[in-house]
Amino acid sequence: MEHKAASLNDIPENDGLTVDVGGRPIGVFRVGEKVYAVKNMCPHKRAPLAMGTVEGTMLPTSCAGNYQYGMEGQVLKCPWHGWEFDLATGNCLFGVSDSRVKTYPAYVRDGYVYIDV
Numbered sequence: 001m002e003h004k005a006a007s008l009n010d011i012p013e014n015d016g017l018t019v020d021v022g023g024r025p026i027g028v029f030r031v032g033e034k035v036y037a038v039k040n041m042c043p044h045k046r047a048p049l050a051m052g053t054v055e056g057t058m059l060p061t062s063c064a065g066n067y068q069y070g071m072e073g074q075v076l077k078c079p080w081h082g083w084e085f086d087l088a089t090g091n092c093l094f095g096v097s098d099s100r101v102k103t104y105p106a107y108v109r110d111g112y113v114y115i116d117v
Contacts, residue, residue, distance in 0.1 A: 005115045008108050011035070014073060016050035021115050026104060028113055029054055029087060031073040036087040037106035037115045038076065043092075043099035047080035057084050060094050076101070 011030040025040040027050030056072035090101040105116040
């Protein structure tokens, strides 16, 4: 079911906003013109993910002395313990855990963010 969650202008660039959609706390993130929506709870220790940061990460192809940074704007970093999740899929990155964050389809129409839950 589609829900009007927020104005796009209310979501800071590369940052999150907590919204209540049908009684569910959801973190909505804006990266450029793209928006993402995730359950606002880290599966590790239940941290509010909307307080996390959107950034990149060191890639697993890095090796000692040759670190490779990538995935800029695609990684949600938990504010409490730094667990990293792929914003698009909710998967925990690079073998830290099999846990994942629930994601919801989100899109922009007429300047507003809509989430399908």
